[in-house]
Amino acid sequence: MNWINFEYYFGFVLLFWLLGIIALIISYKKNSAIHIANILFFIGWGILISFVVKLWIQLDRPPMRTLGETRLWYSAFIPLIGFITFFRWRYKWFLAYSICMSALFLVINYLNPEAQSKTLMPALQSVWFIPHVLVYLFAYAVLSASCIVAMKGVYDLRKKLLKTSTIALADNLVYIGFSFLTLGLLFGALWAKEAWGHYWTWDPKEVWAFLTWMGYLIYIHYRYFHPNKSKQALYILSVAFIILLVCWFGVNYLPVANNSVHTYTQ
Amino acid sequence: MTKQKQHNLWETPWGYVESFIIGIGLMIAGFAIEISASSISALTIKFPYNLIILLSYCALLFVAYKWFSNVQLIRWLSKVPAAISSITLVTIMVLIMGIIPQAPSDNNFVNLLGLNHITTNWAFLLILLVFLTNLGLVTIKRLLQFKASNLGFILNHLGLFIALTAGLLGSGDLQRLTIETRESQPSWIALDEHNHQVELPFAFYLNDFEIENYAPKLALVDNETGKLHFNEGKNLYLIEKGNSYEFGDFQIEVKDYLESSGRIGDKYAAVNEIGSPPAALVVVSQQNKTLVEGWISCGSFRAQPQSLKINDQISLVMTIPEAKKFSSDVSILTKEGEKINTLLEVNKPYKHEGWKIYQFSYDDTLGKWSNISILELVKDPWLPYIYIGIFMMIGGAIYMFWIGNKKLKPDNDELD
Ligand code: HEM
Numbered sequence: 122m123n124w125i126n127f128e129y130y131f132g133f134v135l136l137f138w139l140l141g142i143i144a145l146i147i148s149y150k151k152n153s154a155i156h157i158a159n160i161l162f163f164i165g166w167g168i169l170i171s172f173v174v175k176l177w178i179q180l181d182r183p184p185m186r187t188l189g190e191t192r193l194w195y196s197a198f199i200p201l202i203g204f205i206t207f208f209r210w211r212y213k214w215f216l217a218y219s220i221c222m223s224a225l226f227l228v229i230n231y232l233n234p235e236a237q238s239k240t241l242m243p244a245l246q247s248v249w250f251i252p253h254v255l256v257y258l259f260a261y262a263v264l265s266a267s268c269i270v271a272m273k274g275v276y277d278l279r280k281k282l283l284k285t286s287t288i289a290l291a292d293n294l295v296y297i298g299f300s301f302l303t304l305g306l307l308f309g310a311l312w313a314k315e316a317w318g319h320y321w322t323w324d325p326k327e328v329w330a331f332l333t334w335m336g337y338l339i340y341i342h343y344r345y346f347h348p349n350k351s352k353q354a355l356y357i358l359s360v361a362f363i364i365l366l367v368c369w370f371g372v373n374y375l376p377v378a379n380n381s382v383h384t385y386t387q
Numbered sequence: 388m389t390k391q392k393q394h395n396l397w398e399t400p401w402g403y404v405e406s407f408i409i410g411i412g413l414m415i416a417g418f419a420i421e422i423s424a425s426s427i428s429a430l431t432i433k434f435p436y437n438l439i440i441l442l443s444y445c446a447l448l449f450v451a452y453k454w455f456s457n458v459q460l461i462r463w464l465s466k467v468p469a470a471i472s473s474i475t476l477v478t479i480m481v482l483i484m485g486i487i488p489q490a491p492s493d494n495n496f497v498n499l500l501g502l503n504h505i506t507t508n509w510a511f512l513l514i515l516l517v518f519l520t521n522l523g524l525v526t527i528k529r530l531l532q533f534k535a536s537n538l539g540f541i542l543n544h545l546g547l548f549i550a551l552t553a554g555l556l557g558s559g560d561l562q563r564l565t566i567e568t569r570e571s572q573p574s575w576i577a578l579d580e581h582n583h584q585v586e587l588p589f590a591f592y593l594n595d596f597e598i599e600n601y602a603p604k605l606a607l608v609d610n611e612t613g614k615l616h617f618n619e620g621k622n623l624y625l626i627e628k629g630n631s632y633e634f635g636d637f638q639i640e641v642k643d644y645l646e647s648s649g650r651i652g653d654k655y656a657a658v659n660e661i662g663s664p665p666a667a668l669v670v671v672s673q674q675n676k677t678l679v680e681g682w683i684s685c686g687s688f689r690a691q692p693q694s695l696k697i698n699d700q701i702s703l704v705m706t707i708p709e710a711k712k713f714s715s716d717v718s719i720l721t722k723e724g725e726k727i728n729t730l731l732e733v734n735k736p737y738k739h740e741g742w743k744i745y746q747f748s749y750d751d752t753l754g755k756w757s758n759i760s761i762l763e764l765v766k767d768p769w770l771p772y773i774y775i776g777i778f779m780m781i782g783g784a785i786y787m788f789w790i791g792n793k794k795l796k797p798d799n800d801e802l803d
Binding site for chain 2: 240241242246247299307316329331338342
């Protein structure tokens with residue numbers, strides 16, 4: 122009843138990715154190695170996706186309910202973002218980062234085995250469930266990538282090496298991530314109307330989702346108005362990500378948590 | 388020589404410092420009103436007054452933009468510093484809402500400033516007004532200078548403006564009632580949020596209420612504290628006949644499972660009566676050595692629960708089954724003598740005469756044997772406008788994703 126054979130999938134994914142990272146490092150000396158790296162990353166990712174599919178079938182419900190399951194989706198999405206940004210902008214470091222992040226989340230899941238109960242409460246049994254959660258996790262994955270870019274930006278800034286391409290990447294990721302965040306928020310509202318009769322109830326999780334949205338809204342407007350003030354923009358982006366983290370993990374620990382319908386527990 | 392220009396406070400154009408001074412000043416004024424006047428529920432303006440307010444507000448924004456845009460205040464209100472300051476201050480108010488529970492409080496400070504009812508707090512409403520005014524003015528500006536490349540902007544900003552204003556002003560017209568229906572009995576008296584009776588223009592007749600449960604789960608509990616023993620309750624297994632489960636180094640095998648049972652002596656047998664709970668025959672072993680064998684049951688409103696003691700510290704119990712699905716087969720009887728049959732289920736509301744009817748609850752002490760079903764009725768005449776706003780924003784988000792950040796930014800770091 123555990124995530125059956127997770128260890129095997131996990132082991133193979135990590136093996137392929139480790140080899141991929143080695144190939145990626147070699148590619149700094151010999152450029153063609155990057156193709157091998159990509160193939161290895163992609164095979165590892167394929168194995169991971171097949172595990173997600175298998176888990177879904179085995180649980181008989183979308184595996185999107187517990188924290189461990191959302192971590193699994195996160196591990197599945199973030200390499201995808203790495204691939205996309207790589208093929209569009211050729212950032213090797215970012216590809217490596219996304220693979221490592223994904224691996225980290227797999228390790229966390231490996232260390233916290235979670236047996237899956239199959240129950241899904243009636244309010245969650247809706248056509249909105251999957252799009253809502255998928256869109257949100259995708260947004261989180263992209264936005265946390267933007268945070269890493271921001272951190273690299275701050276570091277480069279210290280060394281007076283900040284390139285406009287770095288902040289442009291942050292902008293691109295924020296625009297993509299924010300549009301998904303908006304979709305997640307709105308799908309949630311439409312769903313809540315069907316399930317509970319009201320689209321917005323200021324439930325604690327909703328409050329924090331709204332705050333996250335507003336954080337990135339500030340970034341977007343600040344960037345639009347002050348395209349040359351990179352430093353402040355990078356700090357805004359970091360703060361926005363902290364709010365996102367509270368929304369994702371922290372709400373359960375706040376005094377308001379006990380009346381939330383969205384906490385990820387039984 | 389640097390071309391640094393010195394920007395004095397209140398010298399035009401107003402920048403961030405001025406924006407935050409104005410915003411925070413308004414909020415302080417709002418808190419002052421909270422302290423002096425007793426709290427009002429500011430948003431219970433009903434039709435047609437809310438519509439009149441909305442139309443006048445929009446007209447005011449239009450006039451302000453069209454003929455007074457050279458006035459400093461209006462100019463400020465249609466620029467980004469006002470947007471950023473008001474978005475930030477609204478965020479701070481919502482942050483308070485996200486930290487302080489929005490419920491009656493015994494903290495004097497919280498009560499004094501009304502921090503436990505942010506959505507009707509004057510400070511929040513005043514800063515929200517700046518936020519909306521800013522949003523409205525930029526929307527009008529871009530609408531009047533319409534270009535195809537502004538499409539995304541308009542979908543986002545106008546959509547948000549419509550959704551927010553319709554939601555805020557429409558809340559006065561929102562009606563939310565609950566009604567308790569009993570099997571084989573018509574009901575037409577509902578209750579509103581303040582528990583006042585409301586007579587409906589139609590009646591409900593509950594033909595049947597049904598719950599489908601998941602199987603109960605197995606859990607280990609501490610004999611003394613009664614707390615879940617293993618892995619903080621994360622690892623609970625659905626009981627299935629013939630299956631074995633591992634809890635740490637205990638193996639538990641389910642030899643028999645009865646969905647509906649009665650106790651006979653120290654055994655359980657299949658019976659089918661109201662209030663007969665599920666029961667299971669289990670064998671607990673450790674390192675292939677059988678420790679105990681016996682029956683467990685979660686009990687019901689009628690039957691005692693039964694646990695199985697494994698050792699001095701822990702026992703095996705069965706949890707109360709969770710509902711998988713609950714539904715009411717109801718008939719709606721209209722004054723004209725019409726009879727409409729429908730099946731209400733969570734996530735599957737039914738629309739009737741402007742009301743949306745939801746499966747809401749049931750008698751949870753009786754659980755699956757409940758013979759009442761509680762329905763919720765919601766009437767929200769402003770909903771179509773809120774949906775227009777929401778769908779515009781969905782369009783805006785898709786546009787944003789597609790076009791991304793390709794547009795050139797204005798070169799006016801005018802506040803540097
Ligand atoms: C759905 C949420 C929002 C999104 C996606 C959004 C996005 C944007 C974008 C992308 C721009 C840059 C202009 C362009 O690309 O044409 C912009 C400008 C602007 N936004 Fe927003 N915004 C949102 C909400 C708001 C809110 C709530 C306010 C005000 C409180 C606001 C005020 C402004 C202002 C003042 C500008 C500058 C317009 C100009 O100078 O012409 N926006 N917004």
